[in-house]
Amino acid sequence: MTDTWIVTIVADGRELRVAPGTSVAAALLGAGITTVRRSVTGEPRGPLCGMGVCFECRVTIDDVPYQRACLVTAKNGLRVTTAQQDAS
Amino acid sequence: MSAGVADIVADVVVVGAGPGGIAAATRAAESGRRTVVLDEGAEMGGNIWRHRAGDGVPTQARKWMARFARSGAMVLNGASVVDARATSGGDGFLVTAERASLACRVHGRALVLATGSRERFIPFPGWTLPGVHGVGGAQALLKAGLSFAGKRVVIAGTGPLLLPVAATLAGAGARVVLVAEQAPARAVVGFAVGLLTRPESLLQGARYRAGFFGTPYRTGLWVSEARGTERLEAVTVTDGRTTREIVCDVLCAAHGLIPNVELPRLLQCEVANGAVVVDNHQQTSRPGVYCAGEATGIGGAELAIVEGELAGLSAAGSATDVELLRHRLRPLRRMAARMEHAFAPRAELRDIVTPDTIVCRCEDVRLRSIESGWNARQAKLYTRAGMGPCQGRVCGASLEFLFGWHADTVRLPSEPALLSTILAGTADESADSLHQGA
Amino acid sequence: MTIATRSDAIVIGAGIVGAACARALAREGLRVLVLDAGFAAGGTTAAGMGHLVAMDDSAEQLALTAHSLSLWQSLRHSLPASVEYDACGTIWVAEDGEQLEAVAEKRRVYEEHAIASEVLDARRLYALEPNLRSGLAGGLLVPADSVIYPPRAALALLADAQTHGAVLREQCRVDDIVDHGVRIGGETLHANVIVNAAGAESGRLTPELPIVPRKGHLAITDRHPGFCRHQLVELGYLASAHVLSTESVAFNVQPRATGQVLIGSSRELVGWDAATNRGVLGQMLERAVEFMPMLARMSIVRTWTGFRAATPDKLPLIGRWLPIQGLYVATGHEGLGITTSLGTASLLADLVLGRTPVLDAAAYSPMRVLAAPAAAR
Ligand SMILES: Cc1cc2nc3c(=O)[nH]c(=O)nc-3n(C[C@H](O)[C@H](O)[C@H](O)COP(=O)(O)OP(=O)(O)OC[C@H]3O[C@@H](n4cnc5c(N)ncnc54)[C@H](O)[C@@H]3O)c2cc1C
Ligand SMILES: Cc1cc2nc3c(=O)[nH]c(=O)nc-3n(C[C@H](O)[C@H](O)[C@H](O)COP(=O)(O)OP(=O)(O)OC[C@H]3O[C@@H](n4cnc5c(N)ncnc54)[C@H](O)[C@@H]3O)c2cc1C
Ligand code: FES
Ligand code: FES
Numbered sequence: 001m002t003d004t005w006i007v008t009i010v011a012d013g014r015e016l017r018v019a020p021g022t023s024v025a026a027a028l029l030g031a032g033i034t035t036v037r038r039s040v041t042g043e044p045r046g047p048l049c050g051m052g053v054c055f056e057c058r059v060t061i062d063d064v065p066y067q068r069a070c071l072v073t074a075k076n077g078l079r080v081t082t083a084q085q086d087a088s
Numbered sequence: 089m090s091a092g093v094a095d096i097v098a099d100v101v102v103v104g105a106g107p108g109g110i111a112a113a114t115r116a117a118e119s120g121r122r123t124v125v126l127d128e129g130a131e132m133g134g135n136i137w138r139h140r141a142g143d144g145v146p147t148q149a150r151k152w153m154a155r156f157a158r159s160g161a162m163v164l165n166g167a168s169v170v171d172a173r174a175t176s177g178g179d180g181f182l183v184t185a186e187r188a189s190l191a192c193r194v195h196g197r198a199l200v201l202a203t204g205s206r207e208r209f210i211p212f213p214g215w216t217l218p219g220v221h222g223v224g225g226a227q228a229l230l231k232a233g234l235s236f237a238g239k240r241v242v243i244a245g246t247g248p249l250l251l252p253v254a255a256t257l258a259g260a261g262a263r264v265v266l267v268a269e270q271a272p273a274r275a276v277v278g279f280a281v282g283l284l285t286r287p288e289s290l291l292q293g294a295r296y297r298a299g300f301f302g303t304p305y306r307t308g309l310w311v312s313e314a315r316g317t318e319r320l321e322a323v324t325v326t327d328g329r330t331t332r333e334i335v336c337d338v339l340c341a342a343h344g345l346i347p348n349v350e351l352p353r354l355l356q357c358e359v360a361n362g363a364v365v366v367d368n369h370q371q372t373s374r375p376g377v378y379c380a381g382e383a384t385g386i387g388g389a390e391l392a393i394v395e396g397e398l399a400g401l402s403a404a405g406s407a408t409d410v411e412l413l414r415h416r417l418r419p420l421r422r423m424a425a426r427m428e429h430a431f432a433p434r435a436e437l438r439d440i441v442t443p444d445t446i447v448c449r450c451e452d453v454r455l456r457s458i459e460s461g462w463n464a465r466q467a468k469l470y471t472r473a474g475m476g477p478c479q480g481r482v483c484g485a486s487l488e489f490l491f492g493w494h495a496d497t498v499r500l501p502s503e504p505a506l507l508s509t510i511l512a513g514t515a516d517e518s519a520d521s522l523h524q525g526a
Numbered sequence: 527m528t529i530a531t532r533s534d535a536i537v538i539g540a541g542i543v544g545a546a547c548a549r550a551l552a553r554e555g556l557r558v559l560v561l562d563a564g565f566a567a568g569g570t571t572a573a574g575m576g577h578l579v580a581m582d583d584s585a586e587q588l589a590l591t592a593h594s595l596s597l598w599q600s601l602r603h604s605l606p607a608s609v610e611y612d613a614c615g616t617i618w619v620a621e622d623g624e625q626l627e628a629v630a631e632k633r634r635v636y637e638e639h640a641i642a643s644e645v646l647d648a649r650r651l652y653a654l655e656p657n658l659r660s661g662l663a664g665g666l667l668v669p670a671d672s673v674i675y676p677p678r679a680a681l682a683l684l685a686d687a688q689t690h691g692a693v694l695r696e697q698c699r700v701d702d703i704v705d706h707g708v709r710i711g712g713e714t715l716h717a718n719v720i721v722n723a724a725g726a727e728s729g730r731l732t733p734e735l736p737i738v739p740r741k742g743h744l745a746i747t748d749r750h751p752g753f754c755r756h757q758l759v760e761l762g763y764l765a766s767a768h769v770l771s772t773e774s775v776a777f778n779v780q781p782r783a784t785g786q787v788l789i790g791s792s793r794e795l796v797g798w799d800a801a802t803n804r805g806v807l808g809q810m811l812e813r814a815v816e817f818m819p820m821l822a823r824m825s826i827v828r829t830w831t832g833f834r835a836a837t838p839d840k841l842p843l844i845g846r847w848l849p850i851q852g853l854y855v856a857t858g859h860e861g862l863g864i865t866t867s868l869g870t871a872s873l874l875a876d877l878v879l880g881r882t883p884v885l886d887a888a889a890y891s892p893m894r895v896l897a898a899p900a901a902a903r
Contacts, residue, residue: 055476507814510826515808
């Protein structure tokens with residue numbers, strides 16, 4: 001497969017370049033962002049199930065909170081905010 | 089009608105676009121029924137056939153995808169179904185989904201639920217660390233574009249998924265340092281012998297084995313702890329007598345699969361032993377509601393396809409091929425039963441949880457705050473275990489394994505949804521009030 | 527079944543009302559046995575909002591809620607953190623000038639019962655709750671009102687009763703109440719005092735009690751801390767709660783300690799059908815969105831229903847039930863039993879011990895239903 005085109009998303013202000021079709025969860029992990037959210041007691045958490053079940057990959061996407069990063073495909077210009085601590 | 093609410097009228101509505109749902113939708117559409125399939129994933133294919141655009145697709149999947157494309161069935165991807173109910177007019181069902189933050193309502197005369205399965209997670213100390221994924225979870229992330237190249241990977245847990253995932257990850261450049269199957273060797277060997285009646289499955293197993301030649305595959309071995317501070321650094325494995333520490337970047341851990349029965353339960357379909365009960369037309373206890381694939385029990389893609397075909401034909405009111413399909417079901421179901429027996433999680437897994445281990449990840453409920461004399465509903469009300477966004481999809485199975493409790497009831501929405509979406513689903517829904525779509 | 531211990535009092539029902547009564551009696555030195563058909567706090571107490579609120583539908587209701595609030599305040603600091611006690615206050619929201627005028631009257635009534643409150647003009651209202659829709663007239667802030675998590679509050683009250691010797695038996699359904707006793711299966715347990723605190727089901731044990739289950743829906747969001755800071759209730763709520771015969775909804779949202787927003791509330795008379803009524807739920811959510819448009823874009827994690835124990839005159843039934851020797855009832859709390867559990871328990875303990883209660887006992891006496899059988903007002 002030739003990745004002649006690349007998708008650029010912005011995660012916490014940082015530009016991530018990924019192949020088309022990459023999920024936001026895969027993009028974040030691939031960039032070394034392993035803690036995508038903080039749990040209700042502040043623990044680091046990352047994607048567990050990869051398929052929309054566990055809600056561990058929730059991030060803010062284009063200002064909409066609690067989006068499951070594993071269910072969203074990276075699109076040019078998409079903005080992700082990670083590691084937002086839930087209230088406990 | 090409120091703005092942003094897309095309404096579609098169909099004959100058959102299929103929830104889930106895995107092998108079961110694709111087969112059901114294809115058969116229903118081929119029978120001349122207006123058919124709509126909804127799936128939460130960005131791509132069709134479900135857990136096994138989902139692929140990245142352009143990447144290799146299994147032959148069988150390609151065949152079904154092509155047939156599906158010709159059938160005239162319509163697919164809505166990225167659509168999370170959050171409500172399904174009989175219409176008040178009694179002329180069918182209304183399915184409400186959320187798609188890109190907008191509500192989407194689909195009306196159908198018959199419903200096929202092909203919601204598939206998810207992985208069973210059994211807690212162990214450290215299982216909440218970033219870097220710990222499910223087994224199928226890691227595979228899903230790989231298919232979604234994550235590179236595992238050069239990563240040191242331990243694969244642990246149970247079930248027939250361990251080997252193919254190890255092979256896939258190794259093929260993608262991961263350094264698979266250990267595959268630990270908790271089931272004892274005799275159970276796994278017994279299962280392999282069982283497979284002899286199905287030689288193609290055995291061949292498949294051998295191919296996986298060759299794919300990561302050199303990686304130790306151990307039976308009777310399980311993870312007792314994952315360690316790290318901000319992320320996974322090492323795991324401890326044990327055979328019950330001795331322990332060993334392995335430094336790694338990724339741990340894939342899961343204990344087989346469990347059916348997704350939330351939507352069927354919301355529709356009050358009968359569920360027994362965690363799986364949806366169906367008759368020999370794949371119809372649930374609710375007339376007009378059919379179920380196919382792993383929601384009716386774990387059995388693999390081949391079984392899901394046959395069940396899907398049957399469900400699709402039944403939902404379309406067609407009798408074509410039904411006898412033939414039923415005949416093909418029997419050996420597949422036999423094999424499924426054997427698999428479940430071989431890979432049952434061992435009792436020792438209950439002993440590795442410590443009072444400090446988190447059992448409900450959504451609400452950070454630790455084992456110590458739960459009393460064994462309770463039931464699932466008490467645990468939920470008293471500690472919030474099961475009250476989180478996943479609504480017990482993860483901790484329900486953990487608590488069931490640890491305490492023998494059955495999952496709590498399902499209420500609207502079947503998964504978290506915007507208030508506006510739920511509102512759209514509560515609005516008057518008779519088919520006449522919806523404009524004709526598909 | 528072996529419940530060998532001798533009891534002075536048997537409390538039927540381990541909801542928040544039974545728990546509070548058990549605690550009050552145990553603290554008086556009585557040996558108390560609490561029986562629940564299911565498990566502690568698993569009935570309506572598991573479904574309620576947990577708003578501790580001074581409510582002024584009638585003088586008697588206000589007297590009971592006000593007294594109860596003062597009891598909650600003195601108990602507050604000894605409650606464990608799990609009770610999630612939050613003195614967030616209530617804002618009664620006025621939609622227009624007419625409602626704002628009614629607010630002034632409400633404030634005066636509260637003042638008579640020594641309940642502090644403050645009339646808010648529109649500017650103050652939006653300063654306190656910026657997520658309310660524009661165009662509202664103002665409101666009334668009642669700062670002492672609070673929010674708790676009812677199931678854990680009931681457990682805390684029970685735990686306190688247990689440290690004073692009370693014994694809890696779960697999965698133990700009382701079939702019948704007799705003079706100074708209860709029947710369970712073939713067995714009769716005896717005690718001087720029997721308390722029917724079986725909530726919405728209390729009428730099954732004491733059939734003359736005119737209790738009807740009044741269903742309510744609730745919905746809870748994901749965590750959005752700070753979205754609202756007070757319990758927000760529309761002024762029209764009282765009217766919605768008052769009319770017993772019809773289906774009604776009212777804007778009533780609550781900030782949870784978790785940062786979630788709990789959205790209520792609805793009222794229906796449909797017997798014991800616990801299923802979600804999407805029509806009513808939809809109206810309830812629509813009403814909430816009318817007041818707080820941004821709620822529409824927040825995700826709902828779960829919805830559920832519960833049954834309030836409603837009485838024809840909207841007052842609870844607390845006190846001696848003369849037709850059966852030794853029987854007291856503590857039920858009929860409709861949408862206020864979380865709040866009034868403590869006031870109920872103090873009144874009940876005074877009656878059991880022959881003391882003169884702080885409250886006018888006659889107003890709550892269950893015997894009124896025999897004097898005016900099922901008189902609906
Ligand atoms: C203050 C407060 C906050 C809460 N916060 C949360 C939260 O954040 N997340 C959360 O998940 N829950 C929350 N809950 C709700 C709680 O967990 C229960 O859901 C609630 O107590 C009642 O639930 P239920 O009616 O769904 O019944 P369940 O607890 O599920 O069971 C009660 C009974 O109702 C019946 N029943 C359930 N569903 C149906 C149906 N569809 N049709 C007919 N009968 C049915 C069942 O058969 C069962 O016997 C909260 C509760 C309170 C009081
Ligand atoms: C939607 C909704 C919102 C509400 N919001 C509020 C609020 O904000 N503030 C407020 O103050 N109140 C509120 N309420 C009201 C409040 O929840 C109830 O008044 C209160 O929980 C009643 O408590 P209880 O102990 O009387 O009943 P329950 O909690 O129902 O307890 C009764 C117990 O008796 C047991 N029982 C029944 N029959 C038998 C038997 N035969 N033998 C043994 N045990 C038996 C049951 O198992 C149950 O556990 C709300 C109610 C609803 C439905
Ligand atoms: S990783 Fe589990 S929901 Fe996204
Ligand atoms: S893990 Fe317990 S609710 Fe999600």
